[in-house]
Structures are given as structure tokens and as C-alpha cells.
Amino acid sequence: MAYLRSTALAFLVLIGLCSVPSWGADETATMPTNYEMVQAPTAYVLMHGGYDLVTQMYENGGLFLRADVGFKNFFMFGFSANGTNMIGQGTIQIQTPKLFFKFKILDQSTAPFALAVAWDDRGYGTFSNNRFYPGTQKGFYTVMSREYPDLGFLQTHLGFNLVEFDNFDASQDLGAFLGTSFAVAKPLVFNIEADKIFSSQWAFNANFVFNVENPLRVGLDLVDINNPNLFARILRIQYTGFF
Numbered sequence: 001m002a003y004l005r006s007t008a009l010a011f012l013v014l015i016g017l018c019s020v021p022s023w024g025a026d027e028t029a030t031m032p033t034n035y036e037m038v039q040a041p042t043a044y045v046l047m048h049g050g051y052d053l054v055t056q057m058y059e060n061g062g063l064f065l066r067a068d069v070g071f072k073n074f075f076m077f078g079f080s081a082n083g084t085n086m087i088g089q090g091t092i093q094i095q096t097p098k099l100f101f102k103f104k105i106l107d108q109s110t111a112p113f114a115l116a117v118a119w120d121d122r123g124y125g126t127f128s129n130n131r132f133y134p135g136t137q138k139g140f141y142t143v144m145s146r147e148y149p150d151l152g153f154l155q156t157h158l159g160f161n162l163v164e165f166d167n168f169d170a171s172q173d174l175g176a177f178l179g180t181s182f183a184v185a186k187p188l189v190f191n192i193e194a195d196k197i198f199s200s201q202w203a204f205n206a207n208f209v210f211n212v213e214n215p216l217r218v219g220l221d222l223v224d225i226n227n228p229n230l231f232a233r234i235l236r237i238q239y240t241g242f243f
Helices: 002-022
Strands: 050-058 062-071 075-084 098-106 114-120 124-128 131-135 139-147 154-162 174-185 188-195 203-213 216-223 232-242
Touching (some): 050 124, 062 124, 203 232
Antiparallel strands (some): 050 062, 050 232, 098 114, 124 131, 154 174, 203 216, 216 232
């Protein structure tokens, strides 16, 4: 299993490094809208009037649903629904829907990088003591992102988050994340990230998202690659559109 994880990750990195320069700068999006990598966010938001619906299927028959809406190219909001044992056996457990708000306060068109602040209470799995497990919510966070037009579709991201204010525990509630997004071709985007860096359960994650046919995207998240006991594969289905 460890060999397969290492091989898969090396394959993703190799493809990305070999392929990014071939996507010309003239094909780079003028306003990036990829608002997340794998489980860590970016500083970007959906465009004005844009919306998306994301379905993620995870272990134990879990189903994680999210909906987001973009407004004025600097604000987006959304909500989520989550349930375990939705598929297969066992008692279905549905958690209370959670909310998400994000403001992009700097844009790379007028600043050296994009910068956003947000509150995201959405997570997946079981919910107890104000946190989800294994997909812990980000809580309050700030993140900056930069795109490199001369290298085609290549972005870097860095952020910090605070999961819980009450009963604060630095080993669990304070985190940092960083990562990169790159494309092999227009329909195929890869993300690699290090998440929960300051916490006791840091994670190395990767994924790919493939645009099957506008506006449908499918992908596969590889979560906790560095931890054999928690390593998981999560199927992602995303529908995007405009009002």
C-alpha cells in the first residue's frame, strides 16, 4: 500500500512538472475561480453569478454535499449537508447543515497576490465536540494565492486557520496549509497540498479534477497520503454554472 501511494504521488508530480510549460500564458484564466485545492482553500472565489454543487463520497458510505454561490467577483457563500452510512449498511446519521462565507480582499490584477479571509464551518464524517472527523472544518482562515502567467496554469497558495475559539487547543485548533495547482491540459487540473501543518495530525493530500463536459467535473482526492492508517480515496463530482 505504501509503495502504491508513493508511486501515485510521484506520477502526479512528474506529469505536472513536465506538462505545465506547454500550456501557454495566453490560455491562463484572467480571473481564477478554483476556490480550493483538495481540502485546503485558495484565495480565489467563484465569479459573479456563478454557482456550483459538489458531491463527495467517502469511507463508511459517507456523502458530503456542498453548494456555493459567487457575488461581485469578491464574495462567495455556501452551505453543506453531510451524512454517514448513506450508502451500504448501518444507521444513517445526518449532521446539521453548516455555512461558509469568503471575501477576497486583494486581487492579483491590482496587488502582488490574491488575499482572502473566510469562515468555513463545513466538514465531513462524524461530528462531536464542535468538530468533524475525519474531514475537520477550517473555521476562520486567511489565505493568499499567486498565479504565474509565464508558466501557464500554475498557482501557489499559503494560508493559516483557526478551527475553534472556545476551549482553544493549539495542537488541534491552530493550523497552516500550503500547496500548488497546475494543469496538464485545459480539462485536467492537479492539486498538491500540505494541510493541518501545525496540528498533531498534519496531512499530505493530492487530487485531480477532470472536466468531462462543461459544466460537469469529476475527480479523485487522495487524503492523508502520509498516514497509512488514515489514507483515503474520495470521489468528487462537481457541477458548475451561472444564474
